[in-house]
Amino acid sequence: MKGRPILGTLAVLGYVIMIVPILFVVSTAFTAGDALTFPPQGVSLRWFGEALAYQPFVGALLSSLQLAVVSTALALLLGVPVTLAIQRGKIPGKSLVEGLFLSPLVVPELVVGLALYQQIMIGLHQTSFVALLVGHTVLLLPYAVRVTGASLALADPAVEEAARGLGASPLRTFFSVTLPLLRPGIFSAGLLSFVTSFNNVPLSLLLQSRQFRTLPVTMLDYVQQSYDPMIAAMSTLILAGTVVIAIVAEKTLGFAKIFGGINK
Amino acid sequence: MSRKPALLLIPGLVFILFGFAIPSAIMLLAPPSTDTADVFLRFGAMLTDPYDLAIIWRTVRIGLIVTAACVVLGFPIAYLLARSTSRFAGMWLALAIFPLLLSNVVRTFGWLVILGSQGAFGQLLVVLGITDQPPQLLYTELAIVLGLIQLFLPLAVISCYSAVAQVDAGLDHAARGLGATKSQTLWQIVIPLSRPGILIAGTLVFAGATTAYTTPYLLGGSSQRMLSTQLFSYASVSVDWAAASATALIMTMLVFLVSGLSSLISRKAGVTS
Numbered sequence: 001m002k003g004r005p006i007l008g009t010l011a012v013l014g015y016v017i018m019i020v021p022i023l024f025v026v027s028t029a030f031t032a033g034d035a036l037t038f039p040p041q042g043v044s045l046r047w048f049g050e051a052l053a054y055q056p057f058v059g060a061l062l063s064s065l066q067l068a069v070v071s072t073a074l075a076l077l078l079g080v081p082v083t084l085a086i087q088r089g090k091i092p093g094k095s096l097v098e099g100l101f102l103s104p105l106v107v108p109e110l111v112v113g114l115a116l117y118q119q120i121m122i123g124l125h126q127t128s129f130v131a132l133l134v135g136h137t138v139l140l141l142p143y144a145v146r147v148t149g150a151s152l153a154l155a156d157p158a159v160e161e162a163a164r165g166l167g168a169s170p171l172r173t174f175f176s177v178t179l180p181l182l183r184p185g186i187f188s189a190g191l192l193s194f195v196t197s198f199n200n201v202p203l204s205l206l207l208q209s210r211q212f213r214t215l216p217v218t219m220l221d222y223v224q225q226s227y228d229p230m231i232a233a234m235s236t237l238i239l240a241g242t243v244v245i246a247i248v249a250e251k252t253l254g255f256a257k258i259f260g261g262i263n264k
Numbered sequence: 265m266s267r268k269p270a271l272l273l274i275p276g277l278v279f280i281l282f283g284f285a286i287p288s289a290i291m292l293l294a295p296p297s298t299d300t301a302d303v304f305l306r307f308g309a310m311l312t313d314p315y316d317l318a319i320i321w322r323t324v325r326i327g328l329i330v331t332a333a334c335v336v337l338g339f340p341i342a343y344l345l346a347r348s349t350s351r352f353a354g355m356w357l358a359l360a361i362f363p364l365l366l367s368n369v370v371r372t373f374g375w376l377v378i379l380g381s382q383g384a385f386g387q388l389l390v391v392l393g394i395t396d397q398p399p400q401l402l403y404t405e406l407a408i409v410l411g412l413i414q415l416f417l418p419l420a421v422i423s424c425y426s427a428v429a430q431v432d433a434g435l436d437h438a439a440r441g442l443g444a445t446k447s448q449t450l451w452q453i454v455i456p457l458s459r460p461g462i463l464i465a466g467t468l469v470f471a472g473a474t475t476a477y478t479t480p481y482l483l484g485g486s487s488q489r490m491l492s493t494q495l496f497s498y499a500s501v502s503v504d505w506a507a508a509s510a511t512a513l514i515m516t517m518l519v520f521l522v523s524g525l526s527s528l529i530s531r532k533a534g535v536t537s
Contacts, residue, residue, distance in 0.1 A: 021374020089269025
């Protein structure tokens with residue numbers, strides 16, 4: 001940053017906007033007072049206790065985790081074969097197919113959410129969980145296809161051909177050659193998918209029901225009714241969980257690698 | 265494997281067609297118990313009604329401001345980090361990317377603490393004697409803009425970073441060695457060569473900012489409606505399918521227009537360079 005005063009100032013301003021609001025949430029979570037004010041009054045952990053004892057938050061957290069795990073698994077199960085077909089198979093209209101699988105990134109999530117609400121929940125009388133599972137999986141498919149695709153595109157298909165040439169069956173080739181090549185991509189896609197599903201608001205908001213409601217939606221609801229430090233405490237707990245995921249990501253593959261696949 | 269690609273493709277294809285493409289098309293053009301003609305009538309009406317036009321214009325305006333701010337703040341971060349030799353550069357990059365993993369709801373709550381009526385910023389102004397009463401900062405366009413910049417800046421940093429990192433640092437040294445100033449090197453070498461990444465950054469941020477829901481909902485309230493909050497209100501408060509579809513059409517067309525324009529520009533640039 002030395003000798004670049006303008007660039008340096010802009011960069012600092014950028015970091016301030018990205019990070020400082022998060023610090024404010026954390027600091028108010030530790031307040032001993034009753035109001036979400038700054039500076040916080042005294043230090044205590046009481047709001048963490050209240051957040052973890054608040055049944056709607058706990059129930060919603062479990063719902064969110066359940067939805068995130070199942071939709072991530074489904075997206076990988078559907079998406080990885082598609083990646084294989086696109087990268088290794090000879091299919092007509094390859095770029096069109098790839099474009100179709102990436103299109104959920106472009107279409108506004110509220111549009112997808114409202115569409116599934118009308119077709120699946122009203123039209124087919126399915127539960128909120130079914131609609132959410134379809135919606136979240138659709139949203140995660142681009143990661144499953146693009147991020148795993150990026151790791152496969154780097155690998156030389158000749159390795160797989162060599163295995164086949166040396167007498168390995170197609171199944172054996174897949175499990176002992178292709179799958180290890182795919183593993184970092186699958187890991188990155190799984191991580192991004194889990195986080196994306198867990199944090200999603202537009203779909204989860206439109207497709208919620210009294211029986212099934214995710215944590216971000218429950219928190220949005222809560223803050224409209226009562227504005228107290230419990231919401232900051234819950235946010236801080238989510239932050240802590242996210243930091244753990246981030247450290248795992250950084251230690252295993254590295255951030256740059258995981259996120260590099262998104263916008264290539 | 266290459267003999268049966270169709271088998272690998274079909275489950276995913278069926279899922280994305282019936283779980284996404286077809287329902288979205290039906291919702292946009294023929295929502296339940298609504299005439300397609302009604303959707304287009306509402307669409308036409310929205311483009312002439314002053315109230316709806318104000319919402320469309322607010323959405324576009326906020327999208328443009330946030331996009332410009334994210335590029336202006338994100339590119340310097342990306343450039344300084346890509347050219348840094350510090351061993352902390354990786355840590356700073358991780359810090360800029362990390363917020364992408366964190367819930368939008370959590371990130372947006374921070375602005376409630378800062379900008380709210382009991383908030384830190386308002387109280388600071390009172391303590392400093394600048395105002396007697398904490399000013400109304402929440403539920404303003406400024407609040408939405410700040411919230412959206414925070415949300416999408418990491419995306420801009422990543423796109424710009426991968427673009428700048430691809431520009432050989434040797435070119436910078438060569439330009440400097442030939443007598444170019446630092447700012448000449450930046451404006452005439454680095455920025456032109458990383459333009460595709462900057463374009464991607466801008467497109468992603470604009471599409472995200474014009475369709476985001478959480479931020480305008482929490483920080484804009486009902487007085488600063490954007491297309492997304494308006495769409496939600498048609499869909500779940502007034503249950504007006506025709507109006508919801510028309511709003512969704514406007515939002516979708518806006519996003520497609522901008523991403524189409526951006527890929528056109530990058531293709532043109534690809535041909536000439």
